[in-house]
Amino acid sequence: MELFLAGRRVLVTGAGKGIGRGTVQALHATGARVVAVSRTQADLDSLVRECPGIEPVCVDLGDWEATERALGSVGPVDLLVNNAAVALLQPFLEVTKEAFDRSFEVNLRAVIQVSQIVARGLIARGVPGAIVNVSSQCSQRAVTNHSVYCSTKGALDMLTKVMALELGPHKIRVNAVNPTVVMTSMGQATWSDPHKAKTMLNRIPLGKFAGESGGSPASVVPAVPVEHVVNAILFLLSDRSGMTTGSTLPVEGGFWAC
Template sequence: MEIKFSGHRALVTGAGKGIGRDTVKALVGAGAEVVAVSRSSEDLESLVKECPGVQTICVDLADWSATDTALSSIGPVDLLVNNAGVAILQPLLAVTEEAFDRSFAVNVKAALHVSQIVVRQMIDRGVSGAIVNVSSQASQCAIRDHSVYCATKGALDMLTKMMALELGPKKIRVNSVNPTVVMTDMGRIGWSDPKKAETLLNRIPLGRFAEVEDVVQSILFLLSDKSSMINGSCLPVDGGFLAC
C-alpha cells in the first residue's frame, strides 16, 4: 500500500530525535513539505543536512507564549504529528512538582496548544486535515515508576477523543498511536538490561519491542486518506501487550 502526501504540508513536533525525526524523513520521502519543530537547534541543523528543504522551528513547546510567537507564521498545514514528549520516571512517593508540571506541559498542554494553532488555520482555509498524537501503551496500563508519565498519556488519549469529537464535523480527523517500548537510541539505552526488559517482553505476544519504523508507518497510515473513516482511535503498536 503506497502512501503519498504530494501537495500536502505537515508539521511534526519533537522532530529532532527518534520517532519524530524518522517521521519527518518518511513524510518528505512521501512527497510532503515538512515543518520540523524541536527545542534542540543542533538536532534541527543535522536534520536539515539529511533532509534539505525541511523548514525548522526551534522552540520549547512547554512555553505557551514562545510557542505562539514561534508558530505565528508557519503558513498552511494539512497534517500534524504531536510527537514532542518527555519521560521523567520517578516512584510515586518521589514525584516532584517540577517533574509533574514539566511532563504535563510537554506531553499534554503542548499537544493541545499546537493543535489549536494548526486547526484554526485549517478552519480558516476551509480544508480537511489529519492529526496524530503520539501516545503510549502506558496510557492504558500501569507501569512501575511511570506514575506521571502514565497519567499524561492517559490525558493525551482522552484529548485525542475530544479533538476527534469536536473537529470531526470540520473534516479534521484526530487519532493517536500507542506504542510499547520503541527502539530509539534512548529506548535501547533504557531497556538494554535483559533483566529489566524481560519483565515487559514476557507480556508482549510477539516477543519484541517496537522499532521506530513500526510507529512511523502507523502514523503515516493514520495521516493518509487510507484511514479516512478512522477518527478518535488509539492505535496500539505494541505487539499485543494490551491484549493480554
C-alpha cells in the same frame, strides 16, 4: 500502498530524534513538505542536511509564549504529528512538582496548543486535515516508576477522542498511535538493561520492542525498526484512513491483549 502525501504540508513536533525524526524522514521521502519542530538546534541542523528542503523550527514546546511566537505564523499546515514528549521517571512517592509540571506541559498542554494553531488554520481555510498524537502503551497499562508519564498518556488518549468529537464537523480527523517501548535514545535509557526489559517483554506476545535498527541495545533486547510506528502514523495522516477518527492504534506487539 500509495498514501498520496506529496505536496501536503506536515508539521511534526519532537522531530529531532527517534519517532519524530523517522517520521520526518519518511514524509520527506514521500514528497511531503515538512515543518520540523525540535528544542535542539543541532538535531535540526543534521536533519536539514539529511532532508533538504524541510523547514526547521527550534522551540521548547513547554514554553507557551515561545511556542506561540514560533508557530503562530507558521502558515498553512495540512497535517500534524504531535510527537514531542518527555519521560521523567520517578517512584510515585518521590514525584516532584517540577517533574509533574514539565511532563504535562510538554506531553499534554503542548498538544492542545499546537493542535489549536493548526486546527484554527484549517478551519479558516475551509479544508480537511488530520492530526496524529503519539501516545503510548502506558496510557492503558500501569508501569512501575511511570506514574506521571502514564498519566500524561492516559490523558492524551482522552484528549484525542474529544478533539475528534469537536473537530470532526470541520472534517479534521484526530487519532493516536500507542507504541510499545521504542528503542530510541529515550527508550534505551529506561529499557536497555535486559533484566529489566524481560519483565515487559514477557507481557508482549511478539516478544520484542519497537526500536531503531542497529546499535548495541537492539542487539541485546529484541527490537524491530521504528518504521513500524512511523508507518502507522503515515497511514493515519493519509486519506487511506479517511473513516478513522478518535481511535487509539496500538503498535505494541499484543501487549494490550494480555
